[in-house]
Amino acid sequence: MKFFKSPVNLTFIAVILLLVAGLIFSVAVITEKNSDIKELQTEVTSNNSEIQSANERITEIEAQLGSITEENNKVKSELEKAQQEKDKLTQENSTLKKSIEQMSAAKQQKAQTAVAQSAAKGERICYLTFDDGPSENTLKILEILKKYNAKATFFVIDTNKIDYVKQIYSEGHTVGLHSASHRYDEIYTSFDAYFADLAAISDKVKNLIGVKSKIIRFPGGSSNSKCNFMPELVKQVAEKGYFYFDWNVDSCDASGNNVSYTKIKNSVLSSAVTKNSICVLMHDTDAKSTTVTALPEIIEGLQAQGYVFKALTADSYGYHHNID
Ligand SMILES: [Zn+2]
Structure with missing residues (x-):
């Protein structure tokens, strides 16, 4: 085979082979990269779906929190009202108790005067x-x-x-x-x-x-x-x-x-x-x-x-x- 004896041809063949090998290698690398990307893309998609449910859950909890806060404020205001009512009654009671004390003392005074008047009449x-x-x-x-x-x-x-x-x-x-x-x-x-x-x-x-x-x-x-x-x-x-x-x-x-x-x-x-x-x-x-x-x-x-x-x-x- 004369063709293979020529150094030019041999060089040409070697270059061709190198190019083919390089091409095969590149295709392999690209294919591998593609599969990695796909894997990551799948993960992104799955994460997105979880983010979506987390968002929904957050919205739901925020709504609950809103209603609890509203209820809490309502109860707090009721508590405040009850406290004020109690303070008012306590104040009233203390005034009434003071009146009872004063009236009892006045009554004693009056009764004492009455017995003294009886005594004066003999x-x-x-x-x-x-x-x-x-x-x-x-x-x-x-x-x-x-x-x-x-x-x-x-x-x-x-x-x-x-x-x-x-x-x-x-x-x-x-x-x-x-x-x-x-x-x-x-x-x-x-x-x-x-x-x-x-x-x-x-x-x-x-x-x-x-x-x-x-x-x-x-x-x-x-x-x-x-x-x-x-x-x-x-x-x-x-x-x-x-x-x-x-x-x-x-x-x-x-x-x-x-x-x-x-x-x-x-x-x-x-x-x-x-x-x-x-x-x-x-x-x-x-x-x-x-x-x-x-x-x-x-x-x-x-x-x-x-x-x-x-x-x-x-x-x-x-x-x-x-x-x-
Ligand atoms: Zn006794």
């Missing part, structure tokens, strides 16, 4: 009070009071003779509320405990006599040392419509066991002499038989001092230990 007023009953002595006390046509006040507790309040009431005496349990260690632990006990005796009395008594006496009086919230308690009982009564003459019938009837009588009569009007503390319990014994002489002795006997009413002077 009529001294005596409120006999019997605490802690009814008891087996109640009927004897009622009999003595009837005999002297004297009216009195019974501050009752929940005893097994509680039914006697019917007779006390029907004979024109005042049934006052003292306590259901009369347990200082329970009733003076909190306002709630005090008022729960008061409600218990109040309901009991209401069921028996048909009317709600608003006349009360704190166990131990308003000056007792067992209650450490008495200044606030006296305000609260007034706000609830109660009238509380202490005393200014102590018969001393609770100063020990079997206190002699002469001691009881003398305690009352000697203390009464120096006063214009009196509220006498006595007790109506099974153990206080000497109080019953002393009662006729107490009444006669006080009558001799110009005293008349009345039952306490809501308008009576309160004989308060701490305030007046």
Whole structure:
């Protein structure tokens, strides 16, 4: 083959072969690149579709957020309104409480003036009070009071003779509320405990006599040392419509066991002499038989001092230990 022996031809053939090889290589590279691009394009398309759903989700959440914000603002404005209403009522209440306090003080002043005026006319007023009953002595006390046509006040507790309040009431005496349990260690632990006990005796009395008594006496009086919230308690009982009564003459019938009837009588009569009007503390319990014994002489002795006997009413002077 002469053709292949010529160097020119051989060179020509080599160039041709090189060109063909180059062409084949280029085609291979381009094909590979094309497939890479396709792959990326597929990824872009798939990402685009995910971006689209993410956008849709964002729009949806923004709409939700908008409605939640609107609801939130509505609730906030309602909260603000309720707060304002509460502040207004609290303010009103504090004004009302102040009025009650002032009116109670004015009422006490008026009642005190009234007893002083009676005294000036020669009529001294005596409120006999019997605490802690009814008891087996109640009927004897009622009999003595009837005999002297004297009216009195019974501050009752929940005893097994509680039914006697019917007779006390029907004979024109005042049934006052003292306590259901009369347990200082329970009733003076909190306002709630005090008022729960008061409600218990109040309901009991209401069921028996048909009317709600608003006349009360704190166990131990308003000056007792067992209650450490008495200044606030006296305000609260007034706000609830109660009238509380202490005393200014102590018969001393609770100063020990079997206190002699002469001691009881003398305690009352000697203390009464120096006063214009009196509220006498006595007790109506099974153990206080000497109080019953002393009662006729107490009444006669006080009558001799110009005293008349009345039952306490809501308008009576309160004989308060701490305030007046
Ligand atoms: Zn008592």
